[in-house]
Amino acid sequence: MADMGMFRDAVRAWDVGGSGEPARELAGAVGVRVVVLVEGPSDEAAVSALAARRGRDLGRQGVCVLAMGGAMSVGRFAQLLGPPGLGLRLVGLCDEAEVLFYARGLERAGAAPEEFFVCAADLEDEVIRALGTDRVAELVEAEGDLRALQTFLRQPAQQGRTSTQQLRRFLGTKKGRKIQYGRVLVEALDLDRVPAPLDGLLASL
Secondary structure, eight states: OOOHHHHHHHHHHHHTTOOSHHHHHHHHHHTOOEEEEESSHHHHHHHHHHHHHTTOOTTTTTEEEEEOSSGGGHHHHHHHHSTTTTOOEEEEEEEGGGHHHHHHHHHHTTOOGGGEEEESSOHHHHHHHHHOHHHHHHHHHHTTOHHHHHHHHTSGGGTTSOHHHHHHHHHTSSTTHHHHHHHHHHHHSOTTSOOHHHHHHHHTO
């Protein structure tokens, strides 16, 4: 049976030079109506975790959350999935430093840049600030990574950085860690204190 994971895989295969027909057929079979474009799998995990906490089954609602593999890919995916391609509604997250890049890529594809919600630095930064660094450190300990964090914080390169900057950097120091904490941190959020970009994104779907 076709599912949203198969659609994601078909889109990624299309992006690297494959045929677009499997993605087109699966979009119809699965009932895709909206694609949420995010930079990486940690953002995908965070969006999915918040949706689950709010009782939303995005797949059943025709919403595909798609990690693009980096901000520089937004123009390509907008061409494939937006008006020039499958004609789907595109929404997503972007970092403040990349707003103009996103705007150009989306406008070239006839998509709406205003449907993209802006994070100050990135989504990890937004979530860490919403939780507070003490709470994030507690979660790191609960996940069994406290010793690794303590070792990381002793590195000369981390001296002089804020606690938020240090924690953001720590999350990216091991393969898979950002994805793990994309889910863990969002699951720990007070639902009344969800960062505005993430909250606005989910409300728009």
